[in-house]
Amino acid sequence: xxxxxxxxxxxxxxxxxxxxxxxxxxxxxxxxxxxxxxxxxxxxxxxxxxxxxxxxxxxxxxxxxxxxxxxxxxxxxxxxxxxxxxxxxxxxxxxxxxxxxxxxxxxxxxxxxxxxxxxxxxxxxxxxxxxxxxxxxxxxxxxxxxxxxxxxxxxxxxxxxxxxxxxxxxxxxxxxxxxxxxxxxxxxxxxxxxxxxxxxxxxxxxxxxxxxxxxxxxxxxxxxxxxxxxxxxxxxxxxxxxxxxxxxxxxxxxxxxxxxxxxxxxxxxxxxxxxxxxxxxxxxxxxxxxxxxxxxxxxxxxxxxxxxxxxxxxxxxxxxxxxxxxxxxxxxxxxxxxxxxxxxxxxxxxxxxxxxxxxxxxxxxxxxxxxxxx
Numbered sequence: 150x151x152x153x154x155x156x157x158x159x160x161x162x163x164x165x166x167x168x169x170x171x172x173x174x175x176x177x178x179x180x181x182x183x184x185x186x187x188x189x190x191x192x193x194x195x196x197x198x199x200x201x202x203x204x205x206x207x208x209x210x211x212x213x214x215x216x217x218x219x220x221x222x223x224x225x226x227x228x229x230x231x232x233x234x235x236x237x238x239x240x241x242x243x244x245x246x247x248x249x250x251x252x253x254x255x256x257x258x259x260x261x262x263x264x265x266x267x268x269x270x271x272x273x274x275x276x277x278x279x280x281x282x283x284x285x286x287x288x289x290x291x292x293x294x295x296x297x298x299x300x301x302x303x304x305x306x307x308x309x310x311x312x313x314x315x316x317x318x319x320x321x322x323x324x325x326x327x328x329x330x331x332x333x334x335x336x337x338x339x340x341x342x343x344x345x346x347x348x349x350x351x352x353x354x355x356x357x358x359x360x361x362x363x364x365x366x367x368x369x370x371x372x373x374x375x376x377x378x379x380x381x382x383x384x385x386x387x388x389x390x391x392x393x394x395x396x397x398x399x400x401x402x403x404x405x406x407x408x409x410x411x412x413x414x415x416x417x418x419x420x421x422x423x424x425x426x427x428x429x430x431x432x433x434x435x436x437x438x439x440x441x442x443x444x445x446x447x448x449x450x451x452x453x454x455x456x457x458x459x460x461x462x463x464x465x466x467x468x469x470x471x472x473x474x475x476x477x478x479x480x481x482x483x484x485x486x487x488x489x490x491x492x493x494x495x496x497x498x499x500x501x502x503x504x505x506x507x508x509x510x511x512x513x514x515x516x517x518x519x520x521x522x523x
Contacts, residue, residue: 197235197282198225205242214259218242230271230279238266257307257343264314271321307343312336326364332357342383349379372398386410390419400430402454414463422455428479450479450493460503467503493518 191199202221223237242264246257272278316334321327333356340349353375360368377393389407396402406419428448453475460468474497482489496515502508 194284195224195282196227196284198227199223200225214244215247216242216244224282226279226282229273229277233271233279234267234269235279235282236266236268238263240264255307255343258309260310260312261308262312262314263316266313266316267318268316269319269321272324274323276324307341309339309341311338326362328361330357330359331355332359340381345382345384347381347383349381351375351377351379372396377404395421398430399427406457414461416461417468418457418459420455420457423453428452428476447482447489448479451477452479453477462503467501467506469503470499470501472499473497488521491519 200223201219205218207216219241222241224235226233226235242262243258244260270280313336318331318334320329335354337352338349340347355373358368358371358373374396378391380389380391387407387409390404393404394401395404402421402423404419404421409416428450431452456472458468458470462468476495479493480489480491494515494517498512498514500510
């Protein structure tokens, strides 16, 4: 009996050593083949040149998770944007629960990370876009018996964290004469996307937003931040916002409501209002063309901003929207002027008709001020 137990322990130990050695050696021995295979197959699917420096596969880095990483990835356009880099990033990594690989219907992806991506989209004067790199489906693929019978296995992805770290994003539209840049974008989404109903935590931060249109600099170095908890009905694609804060420089807004995805249509029912609002915070959003005129300006008073977006975006149809700005008993004082503007009151309403945009309304309900007693 003791001899049999001893033999069993030796066999089990040998198997464990064999498994550990296989886990160590297989990624090393077959890495070149895996690299070539991955590059070849990806390049077959897109009209662009996709390359990466290294493929990293590790079981021990985050055991019991399997870590897979692509190092120094780049996607370079072919004609008509020959040689332009569409996407590049330092590292793309995925952490998968090792044991879930034996049941792909419940694949657990614990983390997806994009590290320092650089993304540059552009549309030329002919309306062609450099991100349209997939080949058109010229021939319909035959339907397999398994698919037609409805017995094909469905992959259920359980993602728990998706993050983008220190991204740089650019967009240029030659036809519209528009150039937009985002600098140092960081994004994190956490939750269990494998559930039908889940609570998602969302954090977005952008250090600098810059927009030039028609050669005029409208937005320069605006900071943007958004933190929210989202009650997500993933089965019906309905997303409800709970605690959240949208910050544009020092101008803070709060959103409430929900967004629902219905095919290609987007149903929106959102309201917004100021949370921590001030006149200087609003003035920080004034187009950069006019900021030189606001240097040294001193202000007091209260400000309220509220509005909503409600309806469906589908085709050319847009949701209805309303935005109301009210300023009460404010003062303005320029350094070079002897007296301040006092009693400044403003009540402004903008209404957008989503179905008939030409019937939208801009309504200046009240504008009053006093300068030097007048």
